[in-house]
Amino acid sequence: MLYREAGQFKTSYAADQAIFPIRQDQIAIGLMAAVAVLGVPALANEYFLETIFVPFLVFAMAALGLNILTGYCGQLSLGTGGFMACGAFFSYKLATAFPELHIVIVFLLAGLGTAGVGVLFGLPSLRIKGFYLAVATLAAQFFLVWMFNKFGWWTNYSSSGVISAPPREVLPGLFITGTEAGPVTKYLFLLVFVALLALVAKNLVRSRIGRTWMAIRDMDIAAEIIGIRPLWAKLSAFAVSSFYIGIAGALWAFVYTGSVEALAFEINRSFQVLFMIIIGGLGSILGSFLGAAFIVLLPILLNNGMLAIDPTISTALVSHIEFMIFGALIVFFLIVEPHGLARLWQIAKEKLRLWPFPY
Amino acid sequence: MDAETRTEAAVDARRPGPARAIGEVLLEVKDVTLRFGGVRALSGVSFDIRRGEIRAIIGPNGAGKSSMLNVINGFYQPQEGQITFKGEVLQKMRPHFAAKNGIARTFQNIALFKGMSTLDNVMTGRMLKMHSTWFEQMLYMGRAKREEIEHRRFCEEIIDFLEIQAHRHTPVGKLPYGLQKRVELARALAAEPEILLLDEPMAGMNVEEKEDMCRFILDVNDEFGTTIALIEHDMGVVMDISDRVVVLDYGRKLADGTPDAVRANQDVIDAYLGVSH
Amino acid sequence: MNPLAVRAGVWLLSVPILIAALGFGFKGLAAVDSSLFFTWGYFLEVLIAGLLQGVMYSLVALGFVLIFKASGIFNFAQGSMVLFAALTMVGFIELGLHWTLSFVVTVGVMVLLALAIERVVLRPLVNQPHIILFMATIGIFYFLDGFGQTIWGSDIKVLDIGISKDPMFVAQGVFEGGLLINSFDLVAALVGAVLVAGLAIFFQYTRVGRALRAVADDHQAALSVGIPLKTIWAIVWSVAGIVALVAGIMWGSKAGVQFSLALIALKALPVLILGGFTSIPGAIVGGLIIGAGEQLAEVFLGPLFGGAIQDWFAYMLALVFLLFRPQGLFGEVIIERI
Numbered sequence: 023m024l025y026r027e028a029g030q031f032k033t034s035y036a037a038d039q040a041i042f043p044i045r046q047d048q049i050a051i052g053l054m055a056a057v058a059v060l061g062v063p064a065l066a067n068e069y070f071l072e073t074i075f076v077p078f079l080v081f082a083m084a085a086l087g088l089n090i091l092t093g094y095c096g097q098l099s100l101g102t103g104g105f106m107a108c109g110a111f112f113s114y115k116l117a118t119a120f121p122e123l124h125i126v127i128v129f130l131l132a133g134l135g136t137a138g139v140g141v142l143f144g145l146p147s148l149r150i151k152g153f154y155l156a157v158a159t160l161a162a163q164f165f166l167v168w169m170f171n172k173f174g175w176w177t178n179y180s181s182s183g184v185i186s187a188p189p190r191e192v193l194p195g196l197f198i199t200g201t202e203a204g205p206v207t208k209y210l211f212l213l214v215f216v217a218l219l220a221l222v223a224k225n226l227v228r229s230r231i232g233r234t235w236m237a238i239r240d241m242d243i244a245a246e247i248i249g250i251r252p253l254w255a256k257l258s259a260f261a262v263s264s265f266y267i268g269i270a271g272a273l274w275a276f277v278y279t280g281s282v283e284a285l286a287f288e289i290n291r292s293f294q295v296l297f298m299i300i301i302g303g304l305g306s307i308l309g310s311f312l313g314a315a316f317i318v319l320l321p322i323l324l325n326n327g328m329l330a331i332d333p334t335i336s337t338a339l340v341s342h343i344e345f346m347i348f349g350a351l352i353v354f355f356l357i358v359e360p361h362g363l364a365r366l367w368q369i370a371k372e373k374l375r376l377w378p379f380p381y
Numbered sequence: 382m383d384a385e386t387r388t389e390a391a392v393d394a395r396r397p398g399p400a401r402a403i404g405e406v407l408l409e410v411k412d413v414t415l416r417f418g419g420v421r422a423l424s425g426v427s428f429d430i431r432r433g434e435i436r437a438i439i440g441p442n443g444a445g446k447s448s449m450l451n452v453i454n455g456f457y458q459p460q461e462g463q464i465t466f467k468g469e470v471l472q473k474m475r476p477h478f479a480a481k482n483g484i485a486r487t488f489q490n491i492a493l494f495k496g497m498s499t500l501d502n503v504m505t506g507r508m509l510k511m512h513s514t515w516f517e518q519m520l521y522m523g524r525a526k527r528e529e530i531e532h533r534r535f536c537e538e539i540i541d542f543l544e545i546q547a548h549r550h551t552p553v554g555k556l557p558y559g560l561q562k563r564v565e566l567a568r569a570l571a572a573e574p575e576i577l578l579l580d581e582p583m584a585g586m587n588v589e590e591k592e593d594m595c596r597f598i599l600d601v602n603d604e605f606g607t608t609i610a611l612i613e614h615d616m617g618v619v620m621d622i623s624d625r626v627v628v629l630d631y632g633r634k635l636a637d638g639t640p641d642a643v644r645a646n647q648d649v650i651d652a653y654l655g656v657s658h
Numbered sequence: 659m660n661p662l663a664v665r666a667g668v669w670l671l672s673v674p675i676l677i678a679a680l681g682f683g684f685k686g687l688a689a690v691d692s693s694l695f696f697t698w699g700y701f702l703e704v705l706i707a708g709l710l711q712g713v714m715y716s717l718v719a720l721g722f723v724l725i726f727k728a729s730g731i732f733n734f735a736q737g738s739m740v741l742f743a744a745l746t747m748v749g750f751i752e753l754g755l756h757w758t759l760s761f762v763v764t765v766g767v768m769v770l771l772a773l774a775i776e777r778v779v780l781r782p783l784v785n786q787p788h789i790i791l792f793m794a795t796i797g798i799f800y801f802l803d804g805f806g807q808t809i810w811g812s813d814i815k816v817l818d819i820g821i822s823k824d825p826m827f828v829a830q831g832v833f834e835g836g837l838l839i840n841s842f843d844l845v846a847a848l849v850g851a852v853l854v855a856g857l858a859i860f861f862q863y864t865r866v867g868r869a870l871r872a873v874a875d876d877h878q879a880a881l882s883v884g885i886p887l888k889t890i891w892a893i894v895w896s897v898a899g900i901v902a903l904v905a906g907i908m909w910g911s912k913a914g915v916q917f918s919l920a921l922i923a924l925k926a927l928p929v930l931i932l933g934g935f936t937s938i939p940g941a942i943v944g945g946l947i948i949g950a951g952e953q954l955a956e957v958f959l960g961p962l963f964g965g966a967i968q969d970w971f972a973y974m975l976a977l978v979f980l981l982f983r984p985q986g987l988f989g990e991v992i993i994e995r996i
Contacts, residue, residue, distance in 0.1 A: 165974060
């Protein structure tokens with residue numbers, strides 16, 4: 023009875039094309055925003071912010087990026103880790119070379135740089151498709167990580183190969199990187215930043231560009247005959263996707279961990295983000311967030327769960343069981359709902375519209 | 382003949398229509414030869430399509446009809462021959478160029494964007510008419526938003542015209558076959574093409590669906606003045622709705638002319654019924 | 659002229675020419691840059707070591723090709739199947755079984771695994787898009803990695819089935835000091851050759867083989883002519899499991915059984931790209947090219963880039979190759995129709 027759009031008439035296409043056309047959704051999103059901005063920092067302690075909310079937002083950004091490429095444009099990529107590394111190291115070089123540059127600009131520039139790298143590695147997508155392309159993106163993954171690991175220039179010749187984020191403030195007095203940065207500031211900064219970029223992504227996918235990507239995903243030949251240039255469509259998806267993933271990498275290095283080495287962006291990172299979009303929902307902005315939340319929370323829950331059952335359990339065993347459960351869950355999700363959590367959410371909403379009547 | 386009665390409704394719909402002006406040559410195919418390795422799909426085919434007419438391409442399976450359409454809209458590049466479109470001589474057509482210059486088409490095996498809704502499919506067909514920049518689309522402001530609404534209005538008209546309003550927000554993968562064909566036509570029309578290529582628009586349809594489709598094709602031709610080139614196997618339909626027919630067999634042109642002339646052509650009869658050697 | 663003979667002739671001619679050209683290229687580089695070292699004997703030694711290494715890649719790639727041919731599934735889990743098979747085999751040996759007996763038991767385990775995968779994963783996903791199936795195999799990849807290590811532990815294990823690992827010196831008269839060849843690698847190459855020949859015969863000349871090819875072409879069409887899809891998939895995954903076991907034994911006794919085996923198997927992917935996903939000979943030739951290419955590049959070019967280019971060279975080679983021949987060396991050219 024609560025969730026029903028009966029009586030809400032749209033009199034213009036503009037109203038019908040809003041992101042949240044139904045009033046209840048608008049109210050719900052408003053409430054959620056209020057909780058996220060006011061409730062979470064007030065209620066969550068430092069541990070929760072640092073281990074759940076901050077990585078959740080960073081991963082959500084990466085998942086958004088990969089979802090644009092794989093979910094919307096249908097180009098499977100296994101190079102996410104490599105592109106995140108690009109973002110991290112580009113922003114490190116920028117931040118240390120130009121200390122007076124505002125940190126948000128550093129992030130955006132690093133994203134742009136990564137977009138360029140993404141376009142470069144996206145070029146083969148014109149000639150190769152599907153699995154072939156997936157393997158080609160592995161080239162990006164291995165090459166980029168090797169490059170950042172091998173050449174001291176990227177780490178300003180640090181002997182350990184680790185980069186540490188220099189302290190930077192987003193507004194005067196509000197540090198978001200470095201040791202002085204508090205978890206609440208970090209969280210709020212990420213919240214605003216990621217929400218804005220998610221809005222941009224949503225706008226892109228509901229506009230002409232988004233339809234171009236989806237057309238390429240669903241039937242590339244027909245798309246070409248309609249007048250879509252495949253090269254342009256694919257490369258733009260690579261560029262936008264890498265832009266987001268690059269920023270996610272920069273946020274990972276600067277805001278989440280504070281210091282990082284190239285090996286943190288190994289192939290497993292790529293899989294991790296891929297799992298997020300599979301579980302969350304391919305081709306769904308909301309799905310990127312749901313998937314990121316799921317993948318961030320699951321290991322924590324599993325860890326604590328297994329330690330609660332048997333406190334003497336070894337960490338190696340825990341990680342192996344974690345692997346198993348992850349794998350099983352992926353298969354489970356693909357069988358039950360290939361469109362992921364976002365689709366389940368939609369189904370739930372449809373059920374809710376009719377509730378409490380069966381139909 | 383059974384096929385005749387089937388399309389009677391369609392023919393009736395046409396006769397009282399306004400006198401259609403069939404104009405100058407819009408597109409000319411000249412000596413086109415297309416080979417795949419050693420196989421000749423088309424050899425030395427020439428014909429023209431005049432503005433405003435309904436032109437049918439017929440022939441037995443494997444005659445090269447679909448290849449011909451693929452050449453016209455630039456999906457295949459012929460080894461020899463040239464295509465003249467709106468007076469411009471092209472050695473090769475590219476799909477993008479064809480689309481930009483007003484050649485739209487539908488496909489034998491439906492080639493819709495299955496993950497997208499009907500409306501999005503039709504809107505995608507309109508994509509060459511949209512000009513907003515990246516930046517505007519990112520913010521969904523200014524021209525981007527205006528365009529979305531303006532083109533939505535146009536697309537809704539086509540959706541009305543083809544009577545698929547009820548399925549506007551349904552993912553097309555879930556629609557039945559006949560409706561998918563209609564959505565495909567809608568997507569092609571959204572581009573406001575000068576020439577519309579239809580590859581077996583009635584394949585696999587039942588009688589009612591065929592009648593509907595005939596009516597839509599004739600209406601499109603009448604109301605928008607769109608030139609139409611279509612491939613069809615149902616001879617009744619072809620003879621009734623087309624102005625001129627070109628017959629292909631084994632990649633060669635067999636006959637070209639009005640439906641009646643083609644029907645009387647001995648080569649055509651041989652090709653369809655077989656001939657003893 | 660028989661086109662096959664022409665192709666074979668071209669191959670036979672072009673290979674030595676290519677090798678000689680590479681040799682001269684490296685020699686030239688060494689002359690320009692003094693940090694590089696080159697002698698013809700050393701070049702050949704590296705080349706042979708690379709080729710033999712390539713055979714090992716081919717063994718893994720073979721498993722991929724089998725499953726891809728028979729089900730159109732790009733089985734990402736092949737690498738973890740290699741690891742799992744090797745772990746299981748070592749596990750049984752550690753329990754006190756002789757290695758032959760352990761081999762037989764492990765074959766049984768791999769068949770059981772194939773049946774389980776068919777029943778639990780593949781059957782519910784029939785007719786799903788390929789990308790979904792591909793992702794499901796990534797799920798299997800993770801599951802098997804975790805499962806194997808949960809049961810058998812994650813320590814590095816030694817797998818010894820009695821193949822000699824002594825180095826051999828050949829052609830001592832031609833080159834100074836002769837060429838150093840690892841006898842273990844030779845055995846591996848031999849095993850690989852036997853396996854490939856067997857599989858080729860199986861695919862081309864048996865009824866099951868024909869059914870496999872039919873299934874690969876079109877699930878529904880194969881079902882409609884009465885090919886039992888479930889059985890075929892179970893067979894093919896079993897065979898792939900056994901191929902994985904052989905590859906696991908070879909890799910395991912060479913480098914020890916450890917987690918990195920699953921990642922080494924990723925190198926089979928560029929091999930597939932070079933060879934074409936559907937070609938058994940392609941897997942072999944691709945493996946040889948990747949193996950030799952990356953060894954040569956590491957030894958003769960690596961110093962220019964600071965070393966360790968082995969990590970990515972194979973992928974880059976495949977990527978560049980793809981730009982010129984998207985369907986791989988032996989893959990079928992796809993004419994797009996609409």
